[in-house]
Structures are given as structure tokens and as C-alpha cells.
Amino acid sequence: MDSIKNLITLLGQNARTAAKTLRSADTQQKNNALNNIAAQVDKDRKNILNANQKDLEQSKNNGLDTALLDRLMLDDTRLDGIIESLSQIATLSDPVGEITDLKFRPSGIQVGKMRMPLGVMGIIYESRPNVTIDVAALCLKSGNGVILRGGSEAINSNLALYSCVKQGLINAGLDQNCVQLIDTTERSVVSELVQATAYIDAIIPRGGKGLVEAISDSAKVPVIKHLHGICHTYIDKDADKRKAIDIAFNAKTRRYGVCNATETLLVHASAVGRIMPELIAKFVTKGVELRGCKETKKLSKQIIQATEQDWDTEYLDAILSIRIVNSMSEAIAHIDRHSSGHTESIVTENYTSGRRFITEVDSSSVMINTSTGFADGFEYGLGAEIGISTDKFHVRGPVGLEGLTSQKYIVLGDGHTRP
């Protein structure tokens, strides 16, 4: 236990020192590092794939299921993706040092804000080895030091990728401790890491709800967390039929296993007759299991009775719960009670309904006439995302480079003193 504490202290001190230099590294130097890492991954393909093979074999022997093995697996196409993502992050504009809102005050001083890195991030993630590179790249570009803790099943892949990161940093003249990977698979490392307020400024857990909850419960360091996505699409009484059907269908069936998929459809009673027969038929043809409230059940024999638990379930599957409501207030009340605060969308042609929905619904993304499937860092123009925050503190929704920074004040004067 003491040796783990010592390890975290050492990593923490290294990270603090490195982050200090990274804070004022210029944009070109950071971009050079990113491009160097990309080149190194390309050069090391064989080595990385061999390491990944080792992880895959070990995991098969340990009886990991197919879905997990797929997440763990790397091949040339996935390495191409990693390389592409590095070049993309290099082209994003640097958030650090951006000055905004610089204004004169009556006293004569000018007051503005300058964007700065948070400091040192701790990232705890599960099986996907590409996270090692993605996260290193986003932290690097946003000027943050980072300590990575990947899943034990991916340790060889992660180490192989991490050696590319280290080489890329050194080649760009940056401190190699800007990114550090914890190479022990000892479990107590995580509990020490999330307590290390002296060295870590924020923790981002990337993984299932279980991991995120466990970390949030024990952390002393602030956590940027993404719990789950119980997203709603609400078809208003004034919804356009075509848009309603397209949006609801896309929001559920685009991909089932993603957090921005709609899990519950709310429908205004007076829109049911006009829209639902066609929409239900479409879902049934697609093979989506429908679980409805009492009123919904009357619409088709294919619809199973929903239980109270359904409204609180993130299916991540070809299942949709449907509830008919008598007013928009009822729809908003349902969302308030059952949403996980991720993403909700209204389909309506009515200006007042749309205006009210985006004002009153308090989720990290609120939409009018679009599929909840758009809730994503790339679609929002962030260039990349390190995760999606369902918290309200610090940052909400998809977290890009800006979410890894905050703003200090700058004050410019000419000998001003305060009376």
C-alpha cells in the first residue's frame, strides 16, 4: 500500500513539473509532438499489433466475452484511425492563452479572461487501447499533464502505444512526463489516484456506469463524469409527421449501443393518430421491441406493457419505451423525473413549444427537430471529445479541448492604484 502511495506521489510530482513547462509551450511545439506520435505509431505498427495479440490471447484464456474482445482488438484499420485522430487534433486551434472579453472599466483598468489548462488530469479507462492515444493527444493540445490508467487486459497494447507517445514528446523537445502511463495493474492504484488532490486537478473515468460510480464515490479530486444516457424524443402535438417519424426512428435505430440513442419516446396524445401507426410499423419491421404505457399498448398487439422500471432503463439495445402524454408539461415532468440529463429532443413546428422546451429542459443537450444521435463532440464541432459530461459543474455535454481548460482573469493598467 505504501509503495503504491509512493508511486502516485512520484508520478504526481513528475506530472506537476512537466505540466508547468507544457502550460507555456507554444502551439507549434505541441502540434509537432502530436505529429511525431502519429509517425511513431505508423512506424511501430508491427510492435503494437504483436503486443495487442498478447492481450487478446490472455483475455481469451480469461474468458472475456466477444464484445470486450472486439473493443480490445487493434488492426491496421484501427491504427489508421488513431493516426488520423492525432493529425486532426493537431489541426484544432489551441485553446490555451485565448483572451476574451477584454474591456475597459470605469477605473481605467482593462479586465479580460485568458484560457489556461486545468493542470494535471487523471484518466481511468477500460479495454479500448485507442483511448491511450486519444486522451494523451487531447491533454497535450490543451496544455495539461496527464496520468493514464488503462484496463489490465490491455496493458501490453497500452505500453506499446505509450512508448510512441514518449518518443513523440522527446522528439518535440517536451518533457516526456507530460504523459505518464501507470504500468502496474495493482487495483489500489485507482483509489490512491482519485485521492491525490495535491497532484491531480480533475479525473475523467471512461467506462461503464459501475466504474464511474465507484470512482465518483471515492474521489477527492473533482470528477468529470458521464453516468449514462436515458435520452428522450418528444413528439409534440404540432410535430410535422415526416420529421417526427424520421427523427424518432433515427434516434433509436442509428446505433443501439450508444449513449445518445433515444430510449424513451414521448408522444402528445393528439399527435398519436396522425403519426404513430406508421412509426410503430417502421419500428416493428426493423425488429425493435416496443414497451408502451397503457394507452400506447392499445395501438398495436406488438407492444408490450412497460413497467415503471422501463422509464429508468438505458437499454443500449433494440428496445424502445413509449409513453403517451396529454400535454407538454407532462412530457417535461416525465423527462425531469426519468432523464439522466444527457440529451432530449422535441419535434414540433410550434415556435412557443420549441422555445419553452429548450429553456425548461435541463439536460446537457436539448434539441429541436433533430435526432438525439447528434449529441457528439465531432458533430458539435469540438473536433474531438474526451467524454460527455452529465454533470453541471465545470462542463456539460461533449467535452473537447475547452472543457480541459478554465479562465483566469487578466488586468492591464498604466500605473493604476485603487482608492
Added chain:
Amino acid sequence: MDSIKNLITLLGQNARTAAKTLRSADTQQKNNALNNIAAQVDKDRKNILNANQKDLEQSKNNGLDTALLDRLMLDDTRLDGIIESLSQIATLSDPVGEITDLKFRPSGIQVGKMRMPLGVMGIIYESRPNVTIDVAALCLKSGNGVILRGGSEAINSNLALYSCVKQGLINAGLDQNCVQLIDTTERSVVSELVQATAYIDAIIPRGGKGLVEAISDSAKVPVIKHLHGICHTYIDKDADKRKAIDIAFNAKTRRYGVCNATETLLVHASAVGRIMPELIAKFVTKGVELRGCKETKKLSKQIIQATEQDWDTEYLDAILSIRIVNSMSEAIAHIDRHSSGHTESIVTENYTSGRRFITEVDSSSVMINTSTGFADGFEYGLGAEIGISTDKFHVRGPVGLEGLTSQKYIVLGDGHTRP
């Protein structure tokens, strides 16, 4: 203990319900409440001053010192200040619902951000009763519910002021639970409050370093904290003599007991001969005790030898530590090591030095050619401040209405589905 837990649960549930309605209350209604509270305080002067008298007498009997008694004391002038502050907050623009950065994306959707309240705030404070009103007003205007826990020595004053708040809320047609005051002086209330993640979105402790540290150590709810202000003024080799003397003198002597007072003066060796004799004489005449490094000590017999501990001390008194440095890098290294991250200022006519200082120094306020005394919400144009954050997460520096909010995403489309 269980009864305290039940109390917090009840207050928390009330606050959540009230905050939900407050989130979408319109600006006029919130301003009406603020003006109503002001009118009620004016009407209740006698009652408030009587209650305050009770607190003062009890505190005198308990042997509270003069400084604390002064903080606790209310009179007509201070009530005028409270009333004035309420009207000022009513005139500030409403941060809630502000939409920014709404832009079209290549997919055809428009993506922007909308500012929303954090939810429910918990404020833990010490003897000043005016905090009850100031904090209630700022939370109200920013759309947040709030649970207040004041010092036990001010309980009667706080209850009298709180009854004005309640009346003001009711008269404006708002839920009176938007603001709740904990009326038990039981100490375990605080530890329950800072654990109540289900009901409280952020805690702001307002008080001495001891209070803030104790709360941060035990809190599960995010804390916006202001630990202390060890602020630095650095006189660069290219400083203008007049500006350097005026700024350094003002930064130390404007008021001694405030967190934005400069505690350490750093002086470039090559500026010493030109500037320090006059500046030292000025400090000595004013009665400021000077504690210097070895080199500084040579300048005057009045200067005491500084110890290592001096560089880490917030004097809040007529004491200044002085260190002569051989380069700006040395000055920045000293600040990095000893600053509390509150406010630092450089005095220089050199463009490159100024640019480097504001980029590299990572404190919540960084200044060029101004007194650190300007680090203040009113001076920055926030209209009012609920505290000063020395954290980096969520908000840095003086915290006004915006610091009590965060931004959700809004997405506007026209039937868009994601491929």
C-alpha cells in the same frame, strides 16, 4: 444524528422542487423578489436591529473579540448597504438563458450554448449577517436554490433577515423554499450538508482558511473555495519608477486585512537602486514592518531578516516581505512556489516581459501595471461577488452570477437525422 440527516433530506427536497420552478422564472419575477426583499428589510429595521442586539450581547458574554463583534454588528448604515446591494443585483443582467456561439455545422444543424443555473447551492458562512442577504440575492438572480448555514453567533440576526427574504419571495409569487436558512446551530449539520450530493450541486464556504479547509476535506459535493491570498507584486528591471512606487505602496497599504493585499514584493536587482530607497522610506513612514532577503536587508536598518516561512505567510497586516531577484524567471519561480494562486502583478514598461508574465503566471488574476487591490468582483464589473475562487475547476477569481451557472448545449434542426 438521524434527525439531522432527515432535516437535510427535507431541506434538500424542498430546495430541488423550488429550484426547478426558479430555473424558468422570468427575469422580472426574480427582480421583483429582490426589490421586495429590499423593501422588507427597510420595513423590518427595528426588528432586525433588536435581533442583532441579542446576538451581540450573547457574543460579548461568550467573550468574542472586538473584530468579530464588529463583523457581527448591524446598524442603520449597514442595513442601507444591504438594501443598496439588493437593488444593484436587481439591475444586473440575467445570466440564465443567454445563448452564445450558435453556429451552423456542416450537417445542417445549428449548435450553441445556453447558460443555466447550477441547481442548488449550499453556503456555509461565519459571523457577518449581511451574507445572508447577499448570497440569497445572488443565488436568486442566477436561478439557483440555496441552503444557508450561518454562524451560530449570528443566528438571531440571520433569522430576522431571512424572514424578509421569505416575505419577498412570497410577494413575488416564488416558492419560499428557493432560499432556506438552517435554524439549528447543531454542528453536525455542516458535515451532512457537504455530503448531500443528491440535493446540493455546489458548496461555497465563506470564512477563514480553517473553515474552508475543514469543509473541502470532508465534502462530497463540489466546493468553490477561496483558501487565502498570498499575492505578489513584481517590480521588473524595466519598471517605471513612479508607477512601481505607487502600485507597490497601494497594493500593500490600501487595506491590510484583505485577501488581495500584496504580501510579498519581488524586485529585479537592477531596479533596486533606482526605486527601492524611496519606496522603503515610504513604507517605513507608513509604519509597515519590512522583512527582507539578505540583499534587501542591506538597503536599510529598518528591514528585518525574512525567514523561509515569511514567503508562505498571508500577513493580513502592516507587514511586507521583500525579495530581490536576478531575473524574471527567478521571480516567476518564486511565485510558482509560494503564491496561493490568488493575484500577482508585474510593473514593467517592457512589452515582452508583460506578455510573458501574464502568460506564464497561473494565478486567478494576473496583472500588468496595476495594484493587486483591484482583484474584486465589483472592480471587474461582475456587479457583486459571492466569493473569490482560488481553484481552477469550474471558475477562477471573483465569482459573480456567471460563476453560479454553467452552459448546456442547444441544437436546432429541421428534421435532421444523423447518418
